[in-house]
Amino acid sequence: MRYLTAGESHGPQLTLIIEGLPSRMPFSKEKVDHELARRQKGYGRGRRMQIESDEIRILSGIRFGKTTGAPVALSIENKDWKKWTEIMGIHPDEEKAAKRRVSRPRPGHADLNGAIKYNHRDMRDVLERSSARETAARVAAGAVARQLLEYCGIRLAGHVVRIGSAGTRRLAGWTAAAIAEKSEASPVRCLDPEAEKEMIRQIDEAKQEGDSLGGVVEVVVENVPVGLGSHVHWDRKLDARIVQAIVSINAFKGAEIGIGFEAGELKGSQVHDEILWSEEKGFHRGSNRLGGFEGGMTNGEPIVVRGVMKPIPTLYKPLRSVDLDSKEPFEASIERSDNCAVPAASVVAENVVAWEVARALLETFSSDTAEDLLREVVRRREEARKF
Ligand SMILES: Cc1cc2nc3c(=O)[nH]c(=O)nc-3n(C[C@H](O)[C@H](O)[C@H](O)COP(=O)(O)O)c2cc1C
Numbered sequence: 001m002r003y004l005t006a007g008e009s010h011g012p013q014l015t016l017i018i019e020g021l022p023s024r025m026p027f028s029k030e031k032v033d034h035e036l037a038r039r040q041k042g043y044g045r046g047r048r049m050q051i052e053s054d055e056i057r058i059l060s061g062i063r064f065g066k067t068t069g070a071p072v073a074l075s076i077e078n079k080d081w082k083k084w085t086e087i088m089g090i091h092p093d094e095e096k097a098a099k100r101r102v103s104r105p106r107p108g109h110a111d112l113n114g115a116i117k118y119n120h121r122d123m124r125d126v127l128e129r130s131s132a133r134e135t136a137a138r139v140a141a142g143a144v145a146r147q148l149l150e151y152c153g154i155r156l157a158g159h160v161v162r163i164g165s166a167g168t169r170r171l172a173g174w175t176a177a178a179i180a181e182k183s184e185a186s187p188v189r190c191l192d193p194e195a196e197k198e199m200i201r202q203i204d205e206a207k208q209e210g211d212s213l214g215g216v217v218e219v220v221v222e223n224v225p226v227g228l229g230s231h232v233h234w235d236r237k238l239d240a241r242i243v244q245a246i247v248s249i250n251a252f253k254g255a256e257i258g259i260g261f262e263a264g265e266l267k268g269s270q271v272h273d274e275i276l277w278s279e280e281k282g283f284h285r286g287s288n289r290l291g292g293f294e295g296g297m298t299n300g301e302p303i304v305v306r307g308v309m310k311p312i313p314t315l316y317k318p319l320r321s322v323d324l325d326s327k328e329p330f331e332a333s334i335e336r337s338d339n340c341a342v343p344a345a346s347v348v349a350e351n352v353v354a355w356e357v358a359r360a361l362l363e364t365f366s367s368d369t370a371e372d373l374l375r376e377v378v379r380r381r382e383e384a385r386k387f
C-alpha cells in the first residue's frame with residue numbers, strides 16, 4: 001500500500017492518491033473529516049486555521065461506503081486560495097506576484113536550501129510545498145488506514161507529553177480508549193491537568209514574547225498482532241519505519257520507541273521486558289519498556305512511540321537572515337503564524353503511525369479483500385496465543 005500527495009499551501013487544493021487498499025473495507029468520510037478537524041485544533045494555532053474547515057471530497061475508489069480495491073483519490077480544498085490566485089500564478093498577475101516575491105529566507109525553514117537546490121529566485125516556489133499544510137493530506141491517508149486497523153480490532157491514540165519545560169510522567173496502565181477520551185478534552189491534548197495548565201501558561205508567555213514553543217508527543221497502538229515488520233532486512237523493520245514516518249512530519253527532529261533514549265542511561269536488567277506465559281494470554285511480556293518491538297517486529301505489547309517537535313521557526317520576534325538579492329542582513333518577521341502546533345502535530349503523528357502499521361499489516365497478511373485480511377489477523381492472534 002502506498003500514497004502520494006500533491007498541493008501547495010495556498011494553491012486550490014491538496015490531492016491524495018492511495019493505492020493498494022483491499023476491497024470491501026468499510027469507508028467513512030465522517031471519520032476522515034473527524035481526523036482533519038482534530039488536526040486543525042489545539043491551543044497555539046494561528047489565524048489560518050480560522051479560515052480553513054478541512055473536509056475530503058471523494059473522487060474515486062469508494063462505492064456505497066466501501067473500498068472497491070481501485071486507487072482511492074481524495075481532495076481537500078484550501079479556502080484561503082481565493083485570496084492567492086494572482087500570486088500563485090493560476091490567474092497570473094505578474095505585478096502583484098513580483099511585489100509578493102519572497103527574497104528573504106526564514107531561518108528554520110526550507111526556503112534557502114530549496115532555493116539553491118531548485119534554482120528559484122522566488123522562495124515562494126519552495127515554501128508553498130514545504131509548509132505543514134501538506135500534513136492535512138497525510139492525516140487523511142492515516143485516517144483511511146486507521147479504518148483498516150479498526151476493522152482488524154487495532155486501536156490507536158495520541159497525546160502531548162511535553163510543551164517547553166512542562167511535561168508529564170510516563171504512562172502506566174492507560175488504554176488507547178482512555179488516552180483518546182482524556183486528550184480530546186484538553187486544549188493541549190495533555191492527560192495531566194497540572195501539566196496542561198503549565199503548558200498553556202508557557203504557550204501564552206512565549207506568544208507575548210513573540211516567541212514559539214516545541215514539545216514531545218506520544219502515540220500508543222493497542223491489540224497489534226505479533227510479527228508485523230521483520231528482522232530479516234533493514235527496510236522491513238517496522239520500528240525503523242515508524243521513526244522515519246514521525247521524523248518526516250514538518251519540524252520533527254527525533255523519535256524514540258518505548259523508553260528510547262532513556263535506555264542509554266540504564267542497565268540491561270532495567271530495560272528488557274521479561275517473557276511470561278499464561279494459559280489465558282499465551283506468551284507475553286512482564287513490562288513494555290521496549291515499546292512493543294524486538295528485532296524490528298511487533299511482540300504483541302502496545303506500540304509506544306514518541307516524537308519531538310522543534311519550536312515553530314517563524315517568529316514575531318525577528319531572527320537575523322540575509323536577503324537573496326542585496327546580500328544585506330535583515331530581521332525576519334511575519335504576518336501570521338502558529339506559535340505552538342504541538343497539539344495539532346500529535347494528531348499528525350497518530351495518523352502517520354496508523355499508516356505505517358496498516359501498511360505492515362497488509363505486507364504481513366497480503367489480502368485482496370478486507371474480509372481475508374481480518375481472517376488472517378484473527379488466525380495469527382490465535383496461533384500466537386497457542387504457540
Ligand atoms: C501542524 C504543523 C503546523 C505548523 N505551523 C507552522 C507555522 O504556522 N509557522 C511556521 O513557521 N512553521 C510551522 N510548522 C513547521 C514548519 O512547517 C517546518 O518547521 C518547516 O517546514 C521546516 O521543516 P523542518 O522543521 O522539518 O526542517 C508547522 C508544523 C506542523 C507539523
Ligand SMILES: C=C(O[C@@H]1CC(C(=O)O)=C[C@@H](OP(=O)(O)O)[C@H]1O)C(=O)O
Nearest residue numbers: 048049130131132133136250336337338
Ligand atoms: C496551513 C496550515 O498550517 C500552516 C503551516 C505553516 C508552515 O510554515 O508550515 C505556516 C502557516 O501557514 P500560513 O502562512 O498560510 O498561515 C500555517 O497556517 C495547516 O496546518 O493546515
